[in-house]
Amino acid sequence: MCMRFRSVHTGIVAGLAMLYLSGCDRESREFKTAPPGIGSRELVRTSAIRAGPPVPEPKITTYQDNAWAVSEGQRLFAQMNCAGCHSPGGGGGMGPPLTDEEWRFGSDPENIFDTIVKGRPRGMPSFAGRIPDADVWKLVAYVRTIGGLTRKDIWALRSDDLSATTPAADERGGPPKARK
């Protein structure tokens, strides 16, 4: 091989390697490790009036930047019947919308985890013991994407079965403002 060809060849291989390595985490799937559960972190402090601030360190980042987890959360949102109260895209119905800016009980991952696992007043049931913690974290990741709180490249696209409605992730202009 002549020198110029070899350096071009090396450059191409290095470029492809960088592309490959940078894309690794977005879709990495950890089937066998268990993410932190409800007992493994400090509880969120709540006051009587509004949701308290989250625990400053360490923040839960399990699954929150993972496209596969968000896709699984989309599946679980339908299968665990979150869609029954919150509507299939999270637009709200019997339950409040998850796509707007108002988060009554906090929008950090820990807050949403508590909402799902402990339930909330006026209608949100508690799913403790019914949905395993790993699946709750996937739902948390999905709910945050439909609320527009995460980076865009992990948003769930259309679900695998074809449907006629546009997913919330396709809407432009950010999350809608809450009605006052």
Next chain:
Amino acid sequence: MQHLGSIVSTPAGPQASAIHWLWNIALVVASIVYVITMGALVAAMRRSSWKSGADAAAHLLPTADAHSMRWVGGCTVATIVVLFAFLVADLVTSRRLSAFERPRARTIRVTGMQWWWRVDYLDTIPQHRLSTANEIYVPTGIPVQLELRTADVIHSFWVPALHGKRDLLPNHRNMLWIQADTAGVYRGQCAEFCGHQHANMAIVVVALSPDDYQRWYARHLLPVDTLALSPAQHAGQQVFERKACVMCHAIRGTVAAGSVAPELTHVASRWKLASGAVPNTTDGMRRWIDHPQLLKPGTRMPDVPLTRDELEALVAYLRGLP
């Protein structure tokens, strides 16, 4: 009875027999043509090696050899005849495969899910409808219509002993007629890559004599008699209904009515668990419930934290559902 280890499936029904017939014709004819063609090639190479120089060059000119031209013309005609014969055989086979319309035949809806098969026995009378998973029971000698749907991605239904492949397409309904002529267990597989556990998406078609089939069907229509459960099984039922199981699975006769996972009313009589990935024994069920992500990584069934007592009660409950 199909030998599950054989490379080539023995046809067990008229559709598979038709495909087998066509395949044999293609194999025999193609083999003969191959031998003749290779023989001619070898002969041509050997002939050209005898000549050299100007003679060889002259030999290569097409106009110089009227004898060869007759051979080429004759073989072209023979090729056209053979291809036409293939066309006729193909059309005959297609007609044999499609000539099974029966106005009141049993219809079984097979829905491909990731990564299991939902099997619904349709009936005009709602109380006679049955829903199982990963196994299709059919009576021998009677054509059965399969309605193929999918709940997520493209799958493909393939039971080689009975028919070719038929895809399951989203938002689309495909129909397939099968008929098993001899009683037996016929193994099938998903034949279109559908995700992480595509390789562990097996299905079996079990053909029983019509009397046996009626008995099997009547027994499987029965819901669980919760009053007849032993105390250990009752404890297992409590675990089932208080933990994550009830969110996805259904057991007729109890409050469990989940619809996104295999129905478990008669799970102890299934051929295997996890769509062919786990043996249906007490130990297999215990290992599967304890750590599904280890046995079938990526499966939709999550790892649910259970104490040892809860797991044993659950296994006792499910193994007692014949």
